[in-house]
Amino acid sequence: MGIKNSTTTFTQSWGSTQGRLVRVEVLVLFSALIWILVKFFGSRRRRYSQGFFRFFVWVVYTLFTVLGPYTIGLLQDGPFRDQTFVLWGTILLFIQVSVDSLSVYSIHDIEQRKRMLVQHLIQIILVLWLIVNCKGHNKSYTVNIWLFWIQSVILTYTKYQSLSNASKKGGLLKLSKVVADYMMIEHEQIPRDFNPGTMEGYKYIFHGEEQVASLLPTAPEYRVKFTEATRRKYTAIDSVWRWIERESAFNQEAKETLKDVALSFSLFKLLKRRLCGYQIGEAGLAKTLDFVLKGLISERGNYVRAFGVIEMELSFLYDFLYTRFDTEYSSFKGWALCFVIITVIVSNSISGAFSRHYHRSSLEQRVHGIDVTRWVTIVLLIIVCASYLVAAATQDWRWDIVDELHSNERPTWETGLVETSSVKRKAKKSWQRALGQHSLLLNFDYHPRNVLSLLSLGLVDPTREGQKAGETIKLTDELIERVLSRFKKSKGQLQDGQSALAKNQLGSQFSWACTLSTHIHKILVWHVGTTIAMDGHPVPPTGDHRVAKTLSDYCAYLVAFVPDMLPGHGYDTQRIFDAVVVEARESISGCDSLSSRCEKLVMAVLPSNSSCTILELGGRLGRELRGVVPEEQRWKVLADFWAEFILFLAPSSNVEIHTEMLAAGGEFMTHL
Structure with missing residues (x-):
């Protein structure tokens, strides 16, 4: 009672x-x-x-x-x-x-x-x-x-x-269509005289496509006709760069910052076409390749700067999708x-x-x-x-800067043009700037309890068997330079790692490991082989050894945690990973240390037929990689291979996963 x-x-x-x-x-x-x-x-x-x-x-x-x-x-x-x-x-x-x-x-x-x-x-x-x-x-x-x-x-x-x-049913589709149509004929406006170092002749739209969007398409292609009158409605990136260079109110550092902001904004407008599925008109053109190789990454010191431009471009995209700052x-x-x-x-x-x-x-x-x-x-x-x-104290001036650059008005204290000092610093801090890590041989026996998933009634996705992430690694300038330098050395041609092996005179020895049935097979076999080759050798904070291990574990992390970012169907990738975890528990169970697991795989006798598992192939590759001496050459070969291979894996048609991950720390693969 x-x-x-x-x-x-x-x-x-x-x-x-x-x-x-x-x-x-x-x-x-x-x-x-x-x-x-x-x-x-x-x-x-x-x-x-x-x-x-x-x-x-x-x-x-x-x-x-x-x-x-x-x-x-x-x-x-x-x-x-x-x-x-x-x-x-x-x-x-x-x-x-x-x-x-x-x-x-x-x-x-x-x-x-x-x-x-x-x-x-x-x-x-x-x-x-x-x-x-x-x-x-x-x-x-x-x-x-x-x-x-x-x-x-x-x-x-x-x-x-x-x-x-x-x-997609509103302004994104409408404005991106203008940019898509325009980029189909942009290269015809300045067929020869262009300079990627100064953006001279690069007529990428910077501002004003909303003024063109109301025009109806005309025959025969039924695209918007970009006549002389139409061109006066929008501003191109080359004219913005010229105005910045002429303006005496800016010092050289401010000019470089403003140029990077303007370029990032133009690239952001080009990137929005991917969200709509439009054709990329400038793809495959020599002018476009020159823009990257002779403009963005024209020299060694530009690698980090180029990556910063992309970071700011993705910051514009994040703001556009998830905030109201635009x-x-x-x-x-x-x-x-x-x-x-x-x-x-x-x-x-x-x-x-x-x-x-x-x-x-x-x-x-x-x-x-x-x-x-x-x-x-x-x-x-x-x-x-x-x-x-x-909010006033932490304001990011990027959007105000692009508005002012479009107007081409002389900067005053009221405008964002005078606040250039913090723009790059804030853009750099906008992203996690870290690479997830996963070691298959170290964590295949991980058994999750999934208490939070049970208590949340499935709101939190359960962790799968063996799906344990390692400690994230900070994205360093060395990693950026190593990957982008491989892109420059290959002159923009994406290679699957065989070119890096050939340049180190090891192409014939390891060609078998580059012709596996799927890219996921190749990632896991080379990841296991890299882990075995590095076993017993402490990883220094910098150098080829660190680059190779970081990129190897990062690709394994993508297989385990973000499979949709890799070539092929994400669910197939997930199933392959789960199967390899089960194989590892069956074949190297009882080995408590990483070294003992590596040795068991190295000593395993391979079947005579072609029915080897991923772990068996990884053990064979690890044994052969150990034969590459001296050690400095081994680390260089692996660093070159992974830097080249990750570039090969980066292109993706799954735009949605990349836009989702923008709101979850961002991924190095998205930036690539």
């Missing part, structure tokens, strides 16, 4: 007016906390790939999309008609639509933009109903209520506009935010929640003499103001 009476008492108190007030206060503050977490982690999720972190961000984002509407519903349904609670409702509405750094969690959410718009519009109408029926006539509260509501309407529009631009709202955001901050602080300091004579609510709650309702209002306003200040 005691438990029943306690339950009844709790239910009655929970359903009372004071109980509902407590619920609203807790939910309002919790919604504000979730908003802070979304803003904080939304801008950082592309720097971390850990599964738990991604799950945590997903939980926070899901709570964020649910809590605000639910709390507004409680205010709508309860006796909360006072201006104080209406102010809470408008702040909650503002919170729901004001996150710039995480407009959608997944690229699949982009196509649900109409549903999101309807949900936001319903909340806007509900809050408007609260405003119309609110009680109280405090002018300060009235100003702030309408200010937050109007800002919410504007932000809802900009969010929908941003999602429409990124939608909207027109961002260009005047600074002034709008300052206006909101000043208005909120000044008006509430005079007669609002910060004043001793603040507007008292008809529903009050005091704990130890403290007016909880008043302090909830104060905390909400402080959180909103602080978030604006933090």
